Amino acid sequence: MAERSFAKEVQKLRMGAGETFHGEGILAITKALLENGVGYVGGYQGAPISHLMDVLADAQDILGELGVHFEASASEATAAAMLAASVHYPIRGAVTFKSTVGTNVASDALANLASGGVTGGALVIVGEDYGEGSSIMQERSHAFAMKSQIWLLDPRPNLPSIVESVRHGFELSEASNTPVMMQVRIRGCHVHGRFTASDNKRPGMSVRDALENPRRDTNRIVLPPASFLHEQEKINKRLPQAMDYIRKNNVNEFFGPDEAKVGIVLQGGMYNAVLRALQRIGLADIYGETKVPLYVLNCVYPLLNDEFLDFCAGKDAVLVVEEGQPDYIEQAFGSMLYKAGGTTKLIGKGPFPMAGEYTGQVMLDGIRTFLDEHGGGILPSKGRAPNTPLPTDSIQQLQTKVPMRPPGFCTGCPERPIFAATKLVEQELGKHHIASDIGCHLFSINAPFELGATTMGYGLGPASASAFNDKNAERRSISFVGDGGFWHNGLTSSVGNAVFNRNDGVIVIVDNYYSAATGGQDVLSSRADNRSKSTKHPIAKAVKGMGVEWVRQIDRTYDVGKLKATLKEALTTEESGPKVIIASSECMLNRQRREKPLKQAALKAGERVVRPRFGVDEDVCTGDHACMRLSGCPSLSVKQLDDPLRDDPVASIDQSCVGCGNCGEVADAAVLCPSFYRADLIQNPTSVDRFADRLRRKVIGWLKNRRERSRLVFAEN
């Protein structure tokens, strides 16, 4: 079950022609797929398109009614390979994943798909994870389109444009027998807006029709001599067809006056940001009427020579607004202009930085600089004035005071004790080379754990420690991989590789029952019943099947002592070959979401329910905070006591504590102070509970009274 439920929102997907659809960008994309008669959909979750996968999963009934097949693919490569269904059959297919990391994984299949070409429209929706809020290396998907001759759409970030772009995507793909990528940026995915819906369309040919009437064509398979023909076909046939479609269907848009000394060419995704800059310097109104001509590239690959050169005609200078690097578009335009003997000045990187996001400020500065230098007086005098001065004194004052707040493990996260145990083992056995992977567990690199030296890709944690395979070394490497990464790629690339190459390192598989970092989607080893997926396939079985001899399954990660002992054993045992520890406990976010309603129902029904929560005895705590250096839990914080005898703030646990047990376990395993306690509130107690409680109160009360009668008892502060 995913973290966020779209069960209510997906009902909007049933809307018919003329109705106004309100919602998030990703929901609009889903609706557009249905309106365009898509036959099958797949993908792999990951921000910013995680919710697109969740929407599709929650919309399975609606998809089913329309005869659309949906699949949560095992990886982006699987998703891309799924598009093979559109090679011979006129079925429209769409897949989605995070980019560029997902596109990296998918690129093998994408390249093969692009070589042979497609019959049915094949659309790859990539969530361009670039700029603020991104969790990956800063690269562009653009290069994938260019290298494989896949067309790349980059629609303006509003719902009508995105919906329109999906239609163009399918039609362009069919018109040119080429797969099409559509990129949506982080904020575009999450923008709330509206568009006018059309009726949903059943696919012209369903996957069932295709299965029952198989076709083949050797010429579409990537093997010589066809592969050589494919290259010729891409350039001589499909590319002109694509350009033709883009031109005839006005995929790219023009705004503003026909005649002007300057103009701006921009990626569709940059439209709102460019407009805002023009609005702020008084060259556009809030509805987008602009004094500066704009050439908006809703398709950024391929580019149309004639369209661009026409736009340049009569202009002294043209600014290219292209976010990120390298500046592929600017280079292409430069080449076009040069070859055509054009005299228009081409400006882009220069006023704009080569690297980094085009934020509001960067955009304003870049456009203002361009207009100031080349605008021939179009820039209003006020627009030339500097911005509102920022409160520099305050900013300087704050620079040293405001702490960073990197993301970390949630309250009660079952991964926290794994890293607490690792830190404790390192305190005994010394530092080790630790390889990290992608997933929530990568938060281990931050304080308070600061464990992990590299992250090389999803499921590649152990693979990235494969060089550290020296039988004479006195220490072993430790590598982490999550259950998500394990099933995505880790089983073969990491575990299989370690077995095959006789790596002695320690592999910790962090199993939290979900693909948790992307929003709690199920994976093969999830413990939940899933209506449409096969779950409950133990990781241990897979690992053993791969040939690992030394496997330890730990079913409660909160047992820090046991984890510590197991890790120590793995690091010191004489046995050769990889040592695999599977540390399993359910993701606390998802567990709370799952258990809360059950507990409430049980409470209402009068059943016995225990509410565990931790606390700290403030008079026992001495304020060293050693416990926090093994935790970092949001519910464990510090507070200042109203006592001048005490210097340092003491530990304190707030009401958000879920009673996971890490605090107590760590206090024990690390031999910390005895200030932690767990208080279990027994709700709806049984008669046995009540009897025992009465007896205990009587005896303990008597003892307490007895002592307090003979000593001085001071009131608490």
Next chain:
Amino acid sequence: MTIHRLPDLPTDGVDATTSIIKIAILAVGGQGGGVLTDWVIDLAEHAGYRAQSTSVAGVAQRTGATIYYVEMTPDGGRDPVFSLSPAPGDVDILIAAELMEAGRAVMRGFVTPDRTTLIASAHRVLAVSEKIVPGDGRADAPGVTEAVAAAAHRLVCFDMEQVAVDAGSVISSSLFGALAGSGALPFEREAYEATIRRSGRGVEASLRAFNAACDLALAGGKTPAVAVPEAVKAEARDPEGPEALVSEWRALRSMVGDLPAPVQDMAGRGLRKVVDYQDLAYGRDYLDHLKKVIAIDDAAHEWRLSIEAAKYIANALVYDDIIRVADLKTRASREARLRREQGIGGDAIAHVTEYFHPRMQEICGTLPVRLGRWIESSPRVFGALDKVFNRGRRIRTDGIVGFGMLYGIATLKPARRRLLRHEVEMKHMAQWLETALSVRDINYDLAVEVLKCRRLIKGYSDTHERGLSKYRRVMDGLPMIRHREDAADWLRRLREAALLDEEGKALDGALKTIETL
């Protein structure tokens, strides 16, 4: 898109977006920033506005800083082109769900004195980096409040988390209330309430928090003064107990009145702590130690040495041992506090588990001096016993057996002075006092700083040992600086460095520096 109207462009150079209200919301993951954003959109759309929201939700639920952005403008029948992200110097309303996030917003330029109404909750959600410092790593909240106030056009700042908790709701409701009360949006209070009602979940609690926060914002963020009856401070009250002991306490307490006035407050607290820890005789010892310091102190130095001595001698006498923990955990007051803090009623059944991990060192400390010494001096015996005793113990103090065990340990209290740990602690205290007093005539301020170094020693087991070793290393630095005029300053720096990190890296650096002096 075909446009039939003639472009109605702004006049030369005027910012066309002045009719757009721009709102940025900065929150910590899990604070309900998404809910608040949806409310603002709902509010705007029902008031005849066109609105757009975006967010960066990548790791929103995972405790990181997260940002939502809303733009709205009166509905002109066409779709405006809104921006998808806030720009520095171009934000009308900034809502920060935590104080440091308000600071971050100012740093990013989203708060400017010419236009931004800053609505910030004054409460703190501490970052990990603030919590893991062995000393006090908390950021300077008053400094941040001052800086954000200077940066904002208007500031509405109070503890909105507390308002929400008091109303049984979450902070999104009180932030929404503060937004309404700020008057920064052109909507009536009733419109906000209608939005909350439309949301349909936890409406009553949300409205309570909303209204409380709205009223507070209208009142300028100040909590209305509630007349609290002047309670007698706990530390001024006499303890309860047998008549003989109480009158003896009064006699002892009255001796504090004979001390120099500036020392009395701290000495009174110290005495109370020490007597509570052991007995009245221990309290007399405390005052005797203190008087020795007072004897060489004077009013010209404002009795600073004595005040620090009153504080740290008490702390040194009240060392943390198993007996103390057992005593504290078996008190009636402890159970009352636990129930209060955990929201467990007096009649409700609570099972309480304590986490103990005594090592053999702690056990030895609780033995008579000679026996303890003998075990410590024999690695074989020590090792064998360590195997038996050194392990984690979960003790149920609501149960008769568990409680009885701790209660039994606490009965060792009268014997404490004869135990090994006491001897060690007293020896250590004597050395520390001796060191401080020995430099008093050379450098008064340095003597004060030496006393303050006692702060480094805290905790149990490993933590205690680490603290002790840091204390020693700081004190080892003393001979290198003691004859310098600025010795006190250097010792303070050493101590502060020692409190910065666990391993003492900062301290090593500071020690290296003084070697080069």
